[in-house]
Amino acid sequence: MTQGALPLERHAGVGFRHHKAGSAMELRLVSGVEVEHAGQRWRVERPLGPDAVLLRNETGGTVSADPTHVSFRADEKTACHPRAFDERSYTDAQWAEASRRRDILVALAQLPTRTGSNVDAAAKELGVRRRRVWEILREAEASGFEIAGFLPKRSGPKAKRLRSGIEAIIAHAIEQHYAKGSRPTLTSLHSEIDRRCRAADLSPPSYRTVQARVRDQDQIWLTCRREGPKTARAMRLLTGSHPGAMAPWDRVQMDSTPCDIRLVREIDRTVIGRANGTFAIDIYSRAVLGFSCSLCSGASTVTVAICLEHACLPKDAWLTRRELGRLHWPIYGKPAILEYDQGPENEARGIQRGLKRHGIKTKVRAKGHPEQHGHIERLVGTMMKIVHELPGTTFSNVNERGESEPDKLACLTLPELERVLALAIDSYNHTTHSATGERPIDRYLAYYRQPELPDAERIPPRLRTDLLLDFLPYEQRALSRSGFRLSGSITARSIC
Numbered sequence: 248m249t250q251g252a253l254p255l256e257r258h259a260g261v262g263f264r265h266h267k268a269g270s271a272m273e274l275r276l277v278s279g280v281e282v283e284h285a286g287q288r289w290r291v292e293r294p295l296g297p298d299a300v301l302l303r304n305e306t307g308g309t310v311s312a313d314p315t316h317v318s319f320r321a322d323e324k325t326a327c328h329p330r331a332f333d334e335r336s337y338t339d340a341q342w343a344e345a346s347r348r349r350d351i352l353v354a355l356a357q358l359p360t361r362t363g364s365n366v367d368a369a370a371k372e373l374g375v376r377r378r379r380v381w382e383i384l385r386e387a388e389a390s391g392f393e394i395a396g397f398l399p400k401r402s403g404p405k406a407k408r409l410r411s412g413i414e415a416i417i418a419h420a421i422e423q424h425y426a427k428g429s430r431p432t433l434t435s436l437h438s439e440i441d442r443r444c445r446a447a448d449l450s451p452p453s454y455r456t457v458q459a460r461v462r463d464q465d466q467i468w469l470t471c472r473r474e475g476p477k478t479a480r481a482m483r484l485l486t487g488s489h490p491g492a493m494a495p496w497d498r499v500q501m502d503s504t505p506c507d508i509r510l511v512r513e514i515d516r517t518v519i520g521r522a523n524g525t526f527a528i529d530i531y532s533r534a535v536l537g538f539s540c541s542l543c544s545g546a547s548t549v550t551v552a553i554c555l556e557h558a559c560l561p562k563d564a565w566l567t568r569r570e571l572g573r574l575h576w577p578i579y580g581k582p583a584i585l586e587y588d589q590g591p592e593n594e595a596r597g598i599q600r601g602l603k604r605h606g607i608k609t610k611v612r613a614k615g616h617p618e619q620h621g622h623i624e625r626l627v628g629t630m631m632k633i634v635h636e637l638p639g640t641t642f643s644n645v646n647e648r649g650e651s652e653p654d655k656l657a658c659l660t661l662p663e664l665e666r667v668l669a670l671a672i673d674s675y676n677h678t679t680h681s682a683t684g685e686r687p688i689d690r691y692l693a694y695y696r697q698p699e700l701p702d703a704e705r706i707p708p709r710l711r712t713d714l715l716l717d718f719l720p721y722e723q724r725a726l727s728r729s730g731f732r733l734s735g736s737i738t739a740r741s742i743c
């Protein structure tokens with residue numbers, strides 16, 4: 248093999264192609280991969296689309312199977328499982344740098360022909376010698392371009408060397424004292440931090456340290472708080488129309504909203520509150536990819552994570568549990584770009600780390616500009632119109648509600664609301680869309696059935712079934728005979 252060439256497949260049982268660099272946490276059904284179906288061992292003959300794959304056994308027999316009913320062999324799952332590492336030991340800057348380096352290597356690997364100038368440009372961006380680029384590329388390809396391979400082996404010293412208590416005082420003072428419409432000066436901020444530190448019996452930081460912390464803040468957020476949203480908007484990049492998408496999963500929009508309906512308990516049918524919903528839509532086909540409903544007081548990391556899991560994984564088991572097995576919802580995969588707003592549930596550390604681990608790029612929509620995410624806004628409006636026809640609806644505002652009493656009319660439970668929304672989404676996916684002139688589900692499937700499409704791209708990647716854990720912050724603890732430690736000094740003991 249020459250220095251400028253990459254092998255077509257990283258592993259015979261995984262099927263990563265150099266023209267489509269992926270993540271080590273996804274499995275692809277491509278020609279030649281050994282799988283298991285109906286208790287027998289098969290080999291993929293050819294992918295037929297996202298809802299069918301042609302399999303061949305050792306005797307030459309063939310069968311067309313649903314990809315969601317095909318399982319990978321145990322050794323292939325092991326080969327593709329990401330290595331474990333402590334996400335909390337890395338700073339946000341280290342994660343951003345790892346993402347940047349991976350994007351450079353992925354772009355280099357996807358080039359059909361690589362010249363010396365391409366390698367020199369990558370070496371300059373990575374800050375390494377030309378020979379080192381080939382070494383990094385081989386290591387990245389061996390790990391499936393997993394982001395963990397681009398993180399530093401050991402987390403270096405923290406850039407902020409102050410005590411955590413002093414850092415907390417600085418952060419609170421910037422938010423409460425400096426980020427105000429009265430526009431206090433840096434001298435005033437330093438005096439306030441000095442006063443708070445002395446009151447807490449801590450050594451106050453220097454003026455330059457406070458100045459550096461202010462520079463590290465989000466300047467758009469700071470300008471918005473001090474000078475108003477109009478001034479801050481001028482600092483943002485002006486954009487035109489939405490760039491659209493060339494294929495399913497290229498761009499996915501997601502948004503959360505309170506559902507305009509009161510729900511009841513399953514046992515005694517008493518009113519328990521208002522639901523919140525999160526929806527995801529594919530820009531290319533306009534198909535609804537997935538959703539989630541919860542009784543949380545507002546949108547949270549959990550609702551967003553469940554929506555991502557529901558959108559990315561096959562839905563047969565989910566539909567069967569809700570007695571909706573007759574519905575046809577053959578949609579699963581992984582977003583290339585995920586678009587969402589600036590809600591705290593989307594910016595949570597667990598969601599952001601999960602997106603980076605799976606190589607999902609993000610595009611945050613500007614606050615106060617709903618026109619930039621019109622696709623998901625229209626979908627949410629359509630779903631809420633359906634909710635407004637259900638008993639117990641609160642409508643969008645008091646004027647629309649009139650003399651209706653939602654608490655007296657409420658009769659739906661959370662599982663029943665999920666069934667209603669699933670049926671509404673099925674109708675939406677099978678109804679001609681005004682923007683594309685096609686039914687979303689037909690447009691989605693038609694892309695994967697194009698004759699000129701490579702076999703490796705005929706079926707979307709299958710993500711791990713424990714996908715939800717990658718988007719939830721969790722911590723492993725050792726369970727001993729006396730229990731396990733929760734928060735430093737608190738020990739939870741087992742109850743016999």
